[in-house]
Amino acid sequence: MAKYLVALDQGTTSSRAVIFTTEGQTVASFNREFPQHYPKPGWVEHDPRDILESQIGALRETVKLSGIDVAEIAAIGITNQRETTFLWDRRTGECVGNAIVWQCRRTSQIVDQLVADGCGEMIRERTGLVPDAYFSGTKLKWMLDYYNLRDRAERGELCFGTVDSYLCWNLLEGRPHVTDATNAGRTMLFNLHTQDWDEDLLKLMNIPRACLPEVVDSAGPIGLLDPAILGRAIPVTGMAGDQHASLFGQACLKVGDLKNTYGTGCFMLMNTGDRPVRSENGLLSTMAWRIGGKPTYALEGSVFMGGATIQWLRDELKLITHASETEGIARSISGTGGVYLVPAFTGLGAPWWDMYSRGTLIGMTRGTGRAQIIRAALEAIAYQSADLMEAMSRDCGRRPERLQVDGGASANGFLMQFQADISNIPVVRPAVLETTALGAALLAGLGAGVYGSMEETAAVWHPDLIFTPRMDEATRRLELKGWHRAVERSLNFAEH
Numbered sequence: 001m002a003k004y005l006v007a008l009d010q011g012t013t014s015s016r017a018v019i020f021t022t023e024g025q026t027v028a029s030f031n032r033e034f035p036q037h038y039p040k041p042g043w044v045e046h047d048p049r050d051i052l053e054s055q056i057g058a059l060r061e062t063v064k065l066s067g068i069d070v071a072e073i074a075a076i077g078i079t080n081q082r083e084t085t086f087l088w089d090r091r092t093g094e095c096v097g098n099a100i101v102w103q104c105r106r107t108s109q110i111v112d113q114l115v116a117d118g119c120g121e122m123i124r125e126r127t128g129l130v131p132d133a134y135f136s137g138t139k140l141k142w143m144l145d146y147y148n149l150r151d152r153a154e155r156g157e158l159c160f161g162t163v164d165s166y167l168c169w170n171l172l173e174g175r176p177h178v179t180d181a182t183n184a185g186r187t188m189l190f191n192l193h194t195q196d197w198d199e200d201l202l203k204l205m206n207i208p209r210a211c212l213p214e215v216v217d218s219a220g221p222i223g224l225l226d227p228a229i230l231g232r233a234i235p236v237t238g239m240a241g242d243q244h245a246s247l248f249g250q251a252c253l254k255v256g257d258l259k260n261t262y263g264t265g266c267f268m269l270m271n272t273g274d275r276p277v278r279s280e281n282g283l284l285s286t287m288a289w290r291i292g293g294k295p296t297y298a299l300e301g302s303v304f305m306g307g308a309t310i311q312w313l314r315d316e317l318k319l320i321t322h323a324s325e326t327e328g329i330a331r332s333i334s335g336t337g338g339v340y341l342v343p344a345f346t347g348l349g350a351p352w353w354d355m356y357s358r359g360t361l362i363g364m365t366r367g368t369g370r371a372q373i374i375r376a377a378l379e380a381i382a383y384q385s386a387d388l389m390e391a392m393s394r395d396c397g398r399r400p401e402r403l404q405v406d407g408g409a410s411a412n413g414f415l416m417q418f419q420a421d422i423s424n425i426p427v428v429r430p431a432v433l434e435t436t437a438l439g440a441a442l443l444a445g446l447g448a449g450v451y452g453s454m455e456e457t458a459a460v461w462h463p464d465l466i467f468t469p470r471m472d473e474a475t476r477r478l479e480l481k482g483w484h485r486a487v488e489r490s491l492n493f494a495e496h
């Protein structure tokens with residue numbers, strides 16, 4: 001009877017719900033945006049009530065739109081913006097304040113201090129992460145300090161959680177205090193090797209274990225949806241952070257399988273199997289997922305300015321009115337004529353890690369115009385992703401066979417072809433581009449026994465288009481060399 005899977009996709013700017021058939025076809029989806037709060041420069045917060053209301057609203061709307069009978073829903077999966085930190089009262093459920101969003105920089109100094117104290121290496125070794133304010137650990141420490149709550153946390157009166165935890169606590173019967181291993185892996189408190197909270201790191205950040213959630217698998221029974229929400233206690237059996245869910249939704253189940261999501265930024269993850277790979281090239285080592293108690297790991301790298309480079313063309317330079325125009329314009333010329341745009345507007349991430357590099361447009365001649373700059377912007381997204389892929393290949397000692405893509409900018413055929421060309425790798429775009437939601441639904445399906453194995457979930461994934469590399473090797477090398485020369489010019493530019 002049960003033939004549908006539902007994904008709750010709680011993102012940074014909106015909450016979504018998507019209903020899929022067990023064959024992976026999208027039946028209905030609904031998106032509800034919610035406000036962002038910027039109380040000080042560099043600070044970003046979400047009101048926890050907005051998160052809950054928008055997520056419950058999106059779920060109810062999606063079910064209504066679909067016209068399905070809720071009795072036909074086999075299971076629900078949760079996926080979420082990662083690292084965003086909540087702290088609430090175990091008795092009343094009331095949050096102590098707004099959630100601190102992953103983008104928030106308020107704890108940079110705490111991180112600087114940890115590094116100055118010589119703890120950077122320990123953090124990297126245990127958590128796979130490069131110490132940064134981005135991760136939840138220092139955000140939780142900040143909340144405990146600022147609200148003076150350490151004693152209450154010691155007594156077990158408070159609950160910490162990322163979005164997944166917060167949703168489970170509020171939407172599931174019996175208020176389970178849980179998080180899945182992928183989300184735990186983004187706290188800078190979770191030991192990748194032991195798969196448990198790390199006592200030394202807890203001590204280092206002065207965080208009482210009593211406030212931490214139980215870490216559960218990414219697929220398996222988590223609880224039942226509160227019947228007050230949809231009128232039925234539907235099993236919640238899948239949970240993973242957004243990038244991990246997308247890796248699963250892309251069926252990247254084997255070692256070396258690779259996906260890149262082209263959104264505002266780009267997120268590239270490669271499955272590295274049953275052991276975490278230590279990166280020598282500035283990438284993060286992270287969980288892919290944990291299923292049946294068995295951890296699978298991944299390498300992760302991100303490009304800060306992905307689709308955001310195209311937004312910049314639109315909003316600041318006013319060269320275009322819609323992102324989709326860029327494809328035709330880029331195709332209208334045969335090349336940029338040696339022009340490169342390095343969109344290092346906020347510095348460069350892996351493999352460069354230079355916070356002082358700045359945006360650079362170089363190689364212009366008298367004939368350079370709008371089309372060349374637009375094409376250079378698209379190419380820059382591919383070049384940055386190519387550099388990440390190279391770094392991953394070096395870290396793993398193997399070249400991936402193909403690159404699977406999703407995200408808003410993966411709709412751009414020119415960009416995808418250029419990615420295939422410059423990385424000399426087939427680029428595969430699947431039929432369902434909502435791989436994050438699909439991944440959460442598939443994890444839930446696996447956890448509920450709808451699928452008998454991971455391989456069965458992979459059968460749901462279908463390629464739609466394959467972009468085959470067709471640039472000759474000499475041109476490819478020349479273009480990459482030009483890009484790297486441009487990157488060198490952009491490095492270490494801002495005064496510091």
Ligand code: ADP
Pocket residue numbers: 262263264265306307308309310311323324325326327407408409410411412
């Ligand atoms: P996010 O999930 O980060 O909000 P999306 O996956 O929705 O991002 O993708 C939106 C981004 O993709 C925007 O930055 C936009 O500029 C870019 N984008 C959307 N369509 C295209 C296109 N056809 N060509 C290039 N970039 C695009």
